[in-house]
Amino acid sequence: MHRPNIDTDALFLFSAVFRTGSLTRAARECGMSIGGASRMLAKLRGLLEDELFVRTSRGLTPTPRARELLPEVASLTAGYARLFEPEVFRPAEVRRTFRILCVDNAVFTFLTPALSALFEKAPGIGVDFRPIRADFVKVLAAGEADFAVYPFVPSDERIRSLRLADDVFVFVCRRSHPLAELHGRRPLVRADFEPYRQVRVMTAPSNDPNELWAVCEADAPMVPDHVAVWSPYFLPIAQALRRTNLWGALPLQLAAKLVDLMPDLVILGRPRSATVFGPSLIWHERLDRDPASVWVRSVFASAKEPYADVAAVPIVED
Numbered sequence: 555m556h557r558p559n560i561d562t563d564a565l566f567l568f569s570a571v572f573r574t575g576s577l578t579r580a581a582r583e584c585g586m587s588i589g590g591a592s593r594m595l596a597k598l599r600g601l602l603e604d605e606l607f608v609r610t611s612r613g614l615t616p617t618p619r620a621r622e623l624l625p626e627v628a629s630l631t632a633g634y635a636r637l638f639e640p641e642v643f644r645p646a647e648v649r650r651t652f653r654i655l656c657v658d659n660a661v662f663t664f665l666t667p668a669l670s671a672l673f674e675k676a677p678g679i680g681v682d683f684r685p686i687r688a689d690f691v692k693v694l695a696a697g698e699a700d701f702a703v704y705p706f707v708p709s710d711e712r713i714r715s716l717r718l719a720d721d722v723f724v725f726v727c728r729r730s731h732p733l734a735e736l737h738g739r740r741p742l743v744r745a746d747f748e749p750y751r752q753v754r755v756m757t758a759p760s761n762d763p764n765e766l767w768a769v770c771e772a773d774a775p776m777v778p779d780h781v782a783v784w785s786p787y788f789l790p791i792a793q794a795l796r797r798t799n800l801w802g803a804l805p806l807q808l809a810a811k812l813v814d815l816m817p818d819l820v821i822l823g824r825p826r827s828a829t830v831f832g833p834s835l836i837w838h839e840r841l842d843r844d845p846a847s848v849w850v851r852s853v854f855a856s857a858k859e860p861y862a863d864v865a866a867v868p869i870v871e872d
Contacts, residue, residue, distance in 0.1 A: 563584065567591055568595075569628065572627075576614065606623075625855050625856035635843075635848075646675065648679050651680035652701065654700065655686040656684075656686055660703035665681075667858065694836070694837060703833060705721070705831040707832075713836060715835065715836045718834060719861040722831070723806070724805075725802070726809050727795055728795055728799075731801065734820045737820070737822050752780055752781055755787070788805075801822070823869055
């Protein structure tokens with residue numbers, strides 16, 4: 555069996571590029587020159603026979619192969635780091651509650667799949683889900699919370715992140731809705747939604763229209779006169795959609811899970827202009843080398859479930 559010689563520095567560079575989406579920032583974190591990091595990434599691409607990261611408008615985006623490799627790379631780098639630790643970290647001995655800032659969608663979609671693994675390996679661990687605030691970066695920096703889940707990574711050099719999935723807002727309604735029937739006959743356009751009222755979810759940390767959650771929601775044609783229900787929560791909206799002729803805009807990964815649980819719901823499509831965003835696990839640099847935090851992050855990374863393909867969602871034309 556051929557065993558290519560992969561430099562440990564290359565694995566740390568891989569993790570840093572995955573986390574930052576930037577070769578420049580990754581090189582700085584790893585103490586490399588840009589040229590050296592570029593050559594090392596090129597060599598790693600050749601050894602693994604995959605592009606690993608492709609350049610997009612948001613920076614370097616991991617390929618499916620890179621996402622598959624991340625848990626193994628995280629395990630290898632964590633194991634390498636443990637060689638130089640004075641004590642061996644043992645999850646079973648942890649007695650600690652981790653505070654995670656998020657909305658209900660993040661708990662349901664991205665975090666609960668890891669809970670069984672967390673509790674099985676660390677029975678003394680606790681998880682405290684807390685509402686996210688507009689100043690959550692300051693909350694993380696102050697040590698008042700350990701992690702946050704947010705659709706975009708703040709531009710703060712002290713912040714580290716792990717992208718959990720690609721996501722986009724999609725339109726959802728019940729299967730007996732006239733829009734669903736029309737969707738079965740032809741591609742929908744925005745004008746098709748105008749006769750029907752909608753549910754609007756407002757989960758931004760503040761009501762500032764410049765907040766990132768609001769930007770995501772603005773991709774959907776949400777006209778206030780047409781809003782029948784406002785909610786600060788995602789999950790109860792599913793029941794409202796099942797029992798009424800309302801429609802709503804939900805994140806694709808949440809919508810896909812809800813449709814699996816509730817087959818009477820249907821995903822109608824997404825606006826062509828809808829922004830693809832990356833829900834991410836976010837933490838402050840002060841926890842970068844904290845053994846328990848590193849382990850928790852690795853569990854969240856390895857326990858991720860298969861996610862819906864953004865590119866496969868039908869387009870709702872203007």
